[in-house]
Amino acid sequence: MPVITVERKVMEKNDEVAAELRRHFESRNIHVLNLLSSPGSGKTTLLERTLERIQNTVKVAVIEGDVQTDNDAQRIAEYSIPVVQIVTRGGCHLDALLVRDALSKLDHQKAQLLFIENVGNLVCPAGYDLGEHQKVVIVSTTEGEDKPAKYPKMFHVADVCILNKIDLLPHLDFNVDRFYNNAKKVNPNLTFFECSAKTGQGLDMWIEWLLARIQ
Amino acid sequence: MPVITVERKVMEKNDEVAAELRRHFESRNIHVLNLLSSPGSGKTTLLERTLERIQNTVKVAVIEGDVQTDNDAQRIAEYSIPVVQIVTRGGCHLDALLVRDALSKLDHQKAQLLFIENVGNLVCPAGYDLGEHQKVVIVSTTEGEDKPAKYPKMFHVADVCILNKIDLLPHLDFNVDRFYNNAKKVNPNLTFFECSAKTGQGLDMWIEWLLARIQ
Numbered sequence: 001m002p003v004i005t006v007e008r009k010v011m012e013k014n015d016e017v018a019a020e021l022r023r024h025f026e027s028r029n030i031h032v033l034n035l036l037s038s039p040g041s042g043k044t045t046l047l048e049r050t051l052e053r054i055q056n057t058v059k060v061a062v063i064e065g066d067v068q069t070d071n072d073a074q075r076i077a078e079y080s081i082p083v084v085q086i087v088t089r090g091g092c093h094l095d096a097l098l099v100r101d102a103l104s105k106l107d108h109q110k111a112q113l114l115f116i117e118n119v120g121n122l123v124c125p126a127g128y129d130l131g132e133h134q135k136v137v138i139v140s141t142t143e144g145e146d147k148p149a150k151y152p153k154m155f156h157v158a159d160v161c162i163l164n165k166i167d168l169l170p171h172l173d174f175n176v177d178r179f180y181n182n183a184k185k186v187n188p189n190l191t192f193f194e195c196s197a198k199t200g201q202g203l204d205m206w207i208e209w210l211l212a213r214i215q
Numbered sequence: 216m217p218v219i220t221v222e223r224k225v226m227e228k229n230d231e232v233a234a235e236l237r238r239h240f241e242s243r244n245i246h247v248l249n250l251l252s253s254p255g256s257g258k259t260t261l262l263e264r265t266l267e268r269i270q271n272t273v274k275v276a277v278i279e280g281d282v283q284t285d286n287d288a289q290r291i292a293e294y295s296i297p298v299v300q301i302v303t304r305g306g307c308h309l310d311a312l313l314v315r316d317a318l319s320k321l322d323h324q325k326a327q328l329l330f331i332e333n334v335g336n337l338v339c340p341a342g343y344d345l346g347e348h349q350k351v352v353i354v355s356t357t358e359g360e361d362k363p364a365k366y367p368k369m370f371h372v373a374d375v376c377i378l379n380k381i382d383l384l385p386h387l388d389f390n391v392d393r394f395y396n397n398a399k400k401v402n403p404n405l406t407f408f409e410c411s412a413k414t415g416q417g418l419d420m421w422i423e424w425l426l427a428r429i430q
Contacts, residue, residue, distance in 0.1 A: 039253040039337045039366060040358025067338060069364050090368060092307065092338035120365070121338050122254045123282060123307040142357040142380065143255025149284050150335070151254060153305060165357065171386055173413075198388075 014128055017096035021103070021131025025114070031213045032114045034132035036154060038147075039120030041140040042164045044072045046197040047115055051079045053207050054113075058214060061111035063102045065094040065119045072117065082107040093125040094118050112214045122147065126154040133213070134159040141165045141174045148183040155186040160193070162206065167196035229343055232311035236318070236346025240329070246428045247329045249347035251369060253362075254335030256355040257379045259287045261412040262330055266294045268422050269328075273429060276326035278317045280309040280334045287332060297322040308340040309333050327429045337362065341369040348428070349374040356380045356389045363398040370401040375408070377421065382411035 025032050035043050044064075051060060062083040064072040073085035084106040086098050099116060108114055116132060118125040137158040139147055142165060148155040155161065161183055163176070176194070183190055193209070195202035240247050250258050259279075266275060277298040279287040288300035299321040301313050314331060323329055331347060333340045352373040354362055357380060363370040370376065376398055378391070391409070398405055408424070410417035 038255060038335070039362055040355070066365055068367050069361070071361055071365065090338075092336075119338065120253070121307075121336055123305075123334065123336050124339065140255070140357060142355060142383070146284070146286055147254055150281055150286065152283050168357070168383065168386055171383055 011127075014096045017100055018129035018131040021096055021100060024103075025131060025133075028109065028111075029215050030108065030111050030114050031215070032116065032130075032132040033213075034125075034130050034135045035115060035117045035138060036122075036125050036135060036158065037118075037120060037138040038122045038140075038143060041120070041138045041143065042197045043117050043120070043138050044075055046138060046162065046164060046195070047117060048075060048079070049197050049200060049203055050115075050207065050210065051076070051081065053203065054210065055079055055081060058211070059110050059112045061106055061108040061114050063094075063099060063106065063114070063116045065098070065117055067091065067119055082111070088119060092119060092121050092123075093128050094130060095128045096130050099130045113210070122151040122154050126151075126157050136160040136162060138162045138164050139179075141168055141172055141176075145175055145179040145182055148179070148186045152186045155183055155190065158187065158190060160191045160209075163192065163194040164197055166194050166202060167199045226342075229311045232315055233344035233346040236311055236315060239318075240346060240348070243324065245323065245326050245329050247331065247345075247347040248428075249340075249345050249350045250330060250332045250353060251337075251340050251350060251373065252333075252335060252353040253337045253355075253358060256335070256353045256358065257412045258332050258335070258353050259290055261353060261377065261379060261410070262332060263290060263294070264412045264415060264418060265330075265422065265425065266291070266296065268418065269425065270294055270296060273426070274325050274327045276321055276323040276329050278309075278314060278321065278329070278331045280313070280332055282306065282334055297326070303334060307334060307336050307338075308343050309345060310343045311345050314345045328425070337366040337369050341366075341372050351375040351377060353377045353379050354394075356383050356387055356391075360390055360394040360397055363394070363401045367401045370398055370405065373402065373405060375406045375424075378407065378409040379412055381409050381417060382414045 070085040076083040193206040285300040291298040299317045408421040
């Protein structure tokens with residue numbers, strides 16, 4: 001009984017701060033995407049390829065979330081855009097309070113687009129609203145077609161699903177149609193993109209969708 | 216303050232039950248391995264290939280852990296060995312109490328080897344002792360060389376690290392030596408194996424190590 005009480009308070013506080021963040025983003029016309037995936041799906045590489053294509057036309061800021069290291073923030077900093085690293089030191093997800101702290105250190109007032117790259121984890125981050133406009137779940141072809149069925153909450157809360165590493169398809173037993181069917185069973189409203197962040201294949205439609213989000 | 220108290224009680228209870236499980240396993244000479252990894256690293260496929268090689272000489276039982284579905288238990292059941300599926304329904308890790316419950320339904324009294332396949336998650340399961348003899352972390356080459364630095368706790372608590380999907384190395388920018396160096400920095404005592412559960416390449420040394428565990 002005390003556990004439930006504590007958890008409820010934690011979630012209530014998170015949702016309260018997420019609502020506050022959402023008002024902040026709305027008032028400044030900042031479109032915010034929460035990027036979610038397993039470890040090693042290629043989130044940071046996808047972000048790098050995306051930045052290369054839009055950084056001259058769109059003002060972008062990035063919050064990186066990791067259990068440990070600031071490796072990802074260092075990769076993003078190469079693009080000379082504002083970036084802050086949240087190191088959770090063992091924590092398995094970002095929450096709205098961590099994002100609020102990070103924002104206080106991030107030069108984001110003029111940003112049109114804010115990416116929040118969550119901790120690599122297909123379970124826990126699904127439960128935390130960060131005040132984002134859309135949740136984007138990235139799945140790599142090497143992870144298998146069954147992930148939506150096995151981690152349904154993540155696919156249920158996501159708005160967009162990006163299938164990454166399609167360059168590896170010839171070397172894998174991965175049935176793309178079966179993956180889409182599994183994902184649609186969990187969430188019929190998902191918007192899908194498929195790409196290889198490594199080769200650049202398929203990125204155009206994702207970039208087009210992204211630019212349409214910006215007012 | 217109340218959160219800390221509750222968490223401590225949860226961990227104390229887990230450790231108490233894990234110690235009880237360990238005594239149970241010792242008294243019956245059952246060697247127990249806790250298999251840990253990101254989603255889609257190939258844990259179940261590795262287990263299938265392992266079962267094919269040892270099921271005629273060793274008595275094996277399996278506990279499968281998943282957030283949702285009993286797909287994995289169904290795959291293992293094909294090998295006609297005792298298997299029980301734990302579905303955590305959103306829970307991000309197995310704990311000793313779940314394993315104790317599963318054991319009460321699993322015909323494991325004569326098993327020499329018990330595999331516990333944990334929930335696919337490189338963060339949370341690292342913190343929970345299940346009474347196992349060794350923790351085995353499986354990493355696929357597609358996940359990148361930096362995972363030990365980014366998820367240090369998992370590699371710190373692991374005894375064995377299996378690098379899987381080495382058949383994909385020609386198609387990836389994955390430096391195997393760099394991966395090993397990153398892992399050794401976190402845990403110099405790790406025992407390494409590399410294999411492709413898909414092609415069977417490299418499985419011999421893992422099987423040899425496994426058979427040497429059995430009394």
